[in-house]
Amino acid sequence: MILEKEEYPARNVKQAMRVREADSMIQSIFSIEVELVVQAIFLRYGYNFRDYSRASVKRRIAARLKKEGLDNMAALQHKILHQPDFFEEIIDDFSINVTEMFRDPEFYLLMREKVFPVLQQRKSLKVWHAGCGSGEEVYSLAIFFYENGMCDNTQFYGTDINNRSLEKAKAGEISIKNLRNYNANYQAAGGNSSLVDYFTLTATMARLNDNIRKNLFFTEHNLVHDQVFGEMDLILCRNVLIYFNEKLQRRVLRLLQKSLRPGGYICLGMKESLYFSPDRDNFEVVDGRVNIFRLKGKVEKDSGHG
Amino acid sequence: MDEVKHLVAIGASAGGIEGVKAIIKALPEDFVSPIVVVLHLSRSKETFLVELLGKGCKLKVKEADNQEALQLATVYVAPRNYHLLLEDDLRFSLSVDDPVNFSRPSVDVFFESAADVMGPRLTGVILSGGNADGAIGLAKIKEMGGTTVVQDPESVRFSAMPEAAIRVTEVDFVLPVEEIAEKLVELSAANYKAGFMDGDRYA
Numbered sequence A: 001m002i003l004e005k006e007e008y009p010a011r012n013v014k015q016a017m018r019v020r021e022a023d024s025m026i027q028s029i030f031s032i033e034v035e036l037v038v039q040a041i042f043l044r045y046g047y048n049f050r051d052y053s054r055a056s057v058k059r060r061i062a063a064r065l066k067k068e069g070l071d072n073m074a075a076l077q078h079k080i081l082h083q084p085d086f087f088e089e090i091i092d093d094f095s096i097n098v099t100e101m102f103r104d105p106e107f108y109l110l111m112r113e114k115v116f117p118v119l120q121q122r123k124s125l126k127v128w129h130a131g132c133g134s135g136e137e138v139y140s141l142a143i144f145f146y147e148n149g150m151c152d153n154t155q156f157y158g159t160d161i162n163n164r165s166l167e168k169a170k171a172g173e174i175s176i177k178n179l180r181n182y183n184a185n186y187q188a189a190g191g192n193s194s195l196v197d198y199f200t201l202t203a204t205m206a207r208l209n210d211n212i213r214k215n216l217f218f219t220e221h222n223l224v225h226d227q228v229f230g231e232m233d234l235i236l237c238r239n240v241l242i243y244f245n246e247k248l249q250r251r252v253l254r255l256l257q258k259s260l261r262p263g264g265y266i267c268l269g270m271k272e273s274l275y276f277s278p279d280r281d282n283f284e285v286v287d288g289r290v291n292i293f294r295l296k297g298k299v300e301k302d303s304g305h306g
Numbered sequence B: 001m002d003e004v005k006h007l008v009a010i011g012a013s014a015g016g017i018e019g020v021k022a023i024i025k026a027l028p029e030d031f032v033s034p035i036v037v038v039l040h041l042s043r044s045k046e047t048f049l050v051e052l053l054g055k056g057c058k059l060k061v062k063e064a065d066n067q068e069a070l071q072l073a074t075v076y077v078a079p080r081n082y083h084l085l086l087e088d089d090l091r092f093s094l095s096v097d098d099p100v101n102f103s104r105p106s107v108d109v110f111f112e113s114a115a116d117v118m119g120p121r122l123t124g125v126i127l128s129g130g131n132a133d134g135a136i137g138l139a140k141i142k143e144m145g146g147t148t149v150v151q152d153p154e155s156v157r158f159s160a161m162p163e164a165a166i167r168v169t170e171v172d173f174v175l176p177v178e179e180i181a182e183k184l185v186e187l188s189a190a191n192y193k194a195g196f197m198d199g200d201r202y203a
């Protein structure tokens, strides 16, 4: 019910300022509990979410509590510690596995304009999508590689911590409803046919055609503690770093750099940058708006990868 | 002295941009509390937002960046197509998580996360808008001890947003837009003066 105007509480500033018992700048109780759950997950499962954006983690945990009908964090923690299956759900929560095809169409436009001409000179190519989620980003790039005659020379590696997402990625399927939505992005990204041409339709699903799919490889890799994924010509790590604090961004950027060939490219999300990388001077800016960078250094003779 | 002791969070949607502009334009040069504006806008207007709000405003206006630390006397605008959140160390973070209330950025998302971090040191303001985004966030601000301000639904172009907020929260101040800036000055000053640190607490 909406209050009548005269019923609006008329208050002054003093009345409005309710102060917590303890000093207000100490962490909220919820914040403390979340910290403990993150610690518990690390001890029990070895997944380290400590340097993830705590605000996003808090948000996902609050939503999870609600969904499970749990009214306290102790109950949630118990469930996480004792039910590995349930922990999978938590990984889903923390990994923010939201993705789409041709996200940021202008990125793909500029990529084709500024990076493809260089890559087309190379005989064989390796591309790594770090944090690929359910694969939509990999499909998108592979389609443009295909349109430019580069797909068959290329191995696309998609990695993620979320195994459920990787299973979807391997299947190469998206819903027909999404296919329709993605077509607009594809056109805006400068696609010159229709997205549906690259898919085989069933009743509800659209499956990426084998001539493209055969070049895609998906495997688990955790950017927090796994090793270099070597010798890449191109790395996309988009909308992953935004969930990491400064310290973790620094670590991951170092790892990505070490996984690049000299002259290789790295593409970050629209709101991500090399700013936190102590090695940022090793890169030249190819496009500062959509965040494409190139590792300086001599390009090896284009003999491919042996 | 350059410690952030109080934050103002403003949420608005359809018809809200004029309100935001009027409020921040009316704020004096020495207004120290940072202000965060979460606005839903049509695609065409979004890129001009910082420029638009900056015109005639005595405070610095900029888009909120990922991992950027809150600075005093600055108006931050949530970037288009991302949710904006506040971290415990008073830095911003962004997220591409699904839209909430059909909106990204969502007012609820920022209000809820800021409420958890700032507690009583947060003032939430809801202006004109055509959907209910912000109502749950404002309730959370109140629950965590913050102060709540809503533009008088009778004086807005789209009243759904302020009405929804008033429906779920016993709002502290329901005001016409011309009076909001003045109230923010009062609230900011009170937070800085009391600081909640020196025992000079309000009952």
Ligand SMILES: C[S@@+](CC[C@H](N)C(=O)[O-])C[C@H]1O[C@@H](n2cnc3c(N)ncnc32)[C@H](O)[C@@H]1O
Pocket (backbone or CB within 6 Å): A095, A096, A097, A098, A099, A100, A103, A130, A131, A132, A133, A134, A137, A159, A160, A161, A162, A165, A221, A222, A223, A224, A237, A238, A239, A240, B096
């Ligand atoms: C928001 S999605 C971005 C997906 C895709 N790159 C895009 O831009 O559409 C973030 C992805 O990062 C993955 N991720 C999170 N932490 C990771 C880690 N430590 N190592 C690898 N991937 C991670 C998540 O599982 C999720 O799939």
